[in-house]
Amino acid sequence: MLVEDNAEYRQVIAPAINDELDIDLASQFGTAERALDSLQEQADSVKPDVILLDLRLPGMDGLSAIEHLRAQSNQAKIIVLTQSDHEEDVLRAISCGAAGYLLKSATLSQITDGIRTVYTGGGLLNTKLAAMIMRRLKKLLPSDERLEMLTEREVEVLSLLADGCERKSIADQLRISNATVCTHVAHIYEKLKVQNAPAAVAKAFRFGVLPTQ
Structure with a gap:
């Protein structure tokens, strides 16, 4: 599932995902509320394995949506896909339960590889963001x-x-x-x-x- 309010960006991401033989983009929404409604309405059907989620969304923002999305589809792994490289956004997303955090500057192959990584149980951080988190944690340990x-x-x-x-x-x-x-x-x-x-x-x-x- 893709939750992204920018229609032009969805038009770039969606075909790239569907071009991958082992990945299927089942649904896409412009707001977190519509995504949550869809998960609730289809409670008995197959739910997404991975959700790509923007942070800056109209209505409910992505950070607030993470907990709700995980509650509606607890097996789904969430990858935040955003323009924000603010340290607090990264830390809050991870603490809320996101399995990955990618910037929109990532290449299409990095995004599809990231989906596979998270699907198989791995964690995912942009290299720059991982270094930032490491620096923060090293100060604490x-x-x-x-x-x-x-x-x-x-x-x-x-x-x-x-x-x-x-x-x-x-x-x-x-x-x-x-x-x-x-x-x-x-x-x-x-x-x-x-x-x-x-x-x-x-x-x-x-x-x-x-x-x-």
């Missing part, structure tokens, strides 16, 4: 806890590296692109302050980021 700041998806990638999987195999198993895997690996190396996969795996086990069993 003592230094000996900072190695645990890998995202769920990064831990998944690191676990597969520990199993000896190559990057192409990781991409296939997680249903993400090779480029996305490379980005995750680069972030892992940076966070763990290592130069290669064996060092990352060893350090992750040593500090309890990966389980020993």
Whole structure:
């Protein structure tokens, strides 16, 4: 489901999503109220797996809508898709239950890859926004806890590296692109302050980021 009041932007996003063989855009609405009405009216039918949600909507804004959308369709993962890169918007969206946050400057492929990532249980943040969140959290955590700041998806990638999987195999198993895997690996190396996969795996086990069993 797409909830976006800008008709021109919907006309760009909708065909791109429907061009993907494994993704179907079932519905689109210009307001959160209409989206919620639709979910309530179709309570017994198939509900969306992923909802793309703008923040700046007429009537009920996107941040207020997140809780209501999750209540109406509790299995749906919500990706905020907005122009706002304000730190408070990002933090509030995540605290309200959004599984992802993308800026509208994202490419169409980044959006469709993001839908797959969230659908398979991963979290999603624009790289710039992720760095911002990391900086905020690092101020709150003592230094000996900072190695645990890998995202769920990064831990998944690191676990597969520990199993000896190559990057192409990781991409296939997680249903993400090779480029996305490379980005995750680069972030892992940076966070763990290592130069290669064996060092990352060893350090992750040593500090309890990966389980020993």
